[in-house]
Amino acid sequence: MKSVASAPGKVILFGEHFVVYGVKAILCSIDKRITVTSKLADNNSIKIESSLGKIEANVDSITKLKDPSAVLMKPLIYIVTKTLEKFKKNVGVEIKIESEIPAGIGLGSSSACCVAAAASVTGLFEKLKREEILKFAIEAERTIFQNTSGADCSVCTYGGIMEYDKKNGFKKINSNIDLGLVIANSAQPHFTSELVNRVREFRENNEDLFVSLCEQESYLIQKALSALEDRDLHTLGKLMSENQSFLERIGVSTQKLAFLIEEAKKTAYGAKITGAGGGGCVIALTDKTNLNNTLTRLGKHVDCFSARIDYKGLLDTF
Numbered sequence: 001m002k003s004v005a006s007a008p009g010k011v012i013l014f015g016e017h018f019v020v021y022g023v024k025a026i027l028c029s030i031d032k033r034i035t036v037t038s039k040l041a042d043n044n045s046i047k048i049e050s051s052l053g054k055i056e057a058n059v060d061s062i063t064k065l066k067d068p069s070a071v072l073m074k075p076l077i078y079i080v081t082k083t084l085e086k087f088k089k090n091v092g093v094e095i096k097i098e099s100e101i102p103a104g105i106g107l108g109s110s111s112a113c114c115v116a117a118a119a120s121v122t123g124l125f126e127k128l129k130r131e132e133i134l135k136f137a138i139e140a141e142r143t144i145f146q147n148t149s150g151a152d153c154s155v156c157t158y159g160g161i162m163e164y165d166k167k168n169g170f171k172k173i174n175s176n177i178d179l180g181l182v183i184a185n186s187a188q189p190h191f192t193s194e195l196v197n198r199v200r201e202f203r204e205n206n207e208d209l210f211v212s213l214c215e216q217e218s219y220l221i222q223k224a225l226s227a228l229e230d231r232d233l234h235t236l237g238k239l240m241s242e243n244q245s246f247l248e249r250i251g252v253s254t255q256k257l258a259f260l261i262e263e264a265k266k267t268a269y270g271a272k273i274t275g276a277g278g279g280g281c282v283i284a285l286t287d288k289t290n291l292n293n294t295l296t297r298l299g300k301h302v303d304c305f306s307a308r309i310d311y312k313g314l315l316d317t318f
């Protein structure tokens with residue numbers, strides 16, 4: 001028996017990092033997916049195959065593996081071992097991950113993978129509700145990133161555009177806005193948990209400034225929600241560029257990211273880092289009038305592609 005599930009990647013339109021401290025963020029999922037296929041195996045071993053590597057070990061010893069691939073695959077190992085425990089099954093499981101989202105560039109590959117794997121592996125035994133999958137995916141992601149706000153897994157599960165805050169969770173935004181997003185990959189590697197730690201240090205050393213930036217970010221997000229409702233791309237773009245200036249203040253931009261953002265702003269409505277920063281991707285807001293110009297402009301410097309909003313979220317087929 002096979003259980004297949006897929007989940008979309010995401011971009012953060014507004015509010016990354018500040019969301020970790022309770023500020024609202026606005027996110028949307030994109031039309032690039034991760035697909036996880038699971039099947040039961042006769043032996044008692046767990047086999048995981050992905051672009052991060054390949055591991056295979058006995059159910060009882062897999063959590064003790066120390067090689068680098070096993071460390072990166074900790075959330076997946078957690079999902080498989082916890083599922084076998086929950087359903088009291090003494091079997092082996094093989095999982096295969098196929099991704100249209102490059103890993104480690106801020107487009108939610110890790111969250112999408114946790115969501116799709118949680119649905120695919122539990123689907124071998126029972127179809128769980130989306131909220132249960134989301135809870136399990138966040139628990140799995142916490143094995144490598146303790147302080148995640150949960151925003152990324154939420155949008156990868158439910159899809160579409162949403163506002164999210166840690167206290168109230170997510171709320172779908174029913175805007176028919178036709179966003180054209182250009183995503184440019186700086187090719188500078190980054191690790192989300194390190195960047196989140198860096199911002200925590202910044203906050204400890206600049207308490208008043210950080211409080212003021214959180215207030216300004218909250219105010220900006222209220223304006224962005226109105227602009228989304230009014231489908232006002234000009235205002236949204238300006239607000240994205242303004243959000244970028246806050247991200248620069250907290251130290252998560254780089255020279256290359258700042259350069260790409262300035263380039264993008266020559267043709268797009270606005271641009272900013274998306275996700276943790278320190279590398280990874282820049283997003284530029286466009287529509288059909290300036291999408292191609294922006295792609296051409298950024299494409300002279302780095303790899304870039306256009307993305308649209310995914311409205312489906314987690315999909316599973318058993």
Ligand code: MEV
Binds near residue numbers: 015106150274275276
């Ligand atoms: C990473 O995609 C977004 C951060 O805000 C961390 C989080 O929300 O968990 C940097």
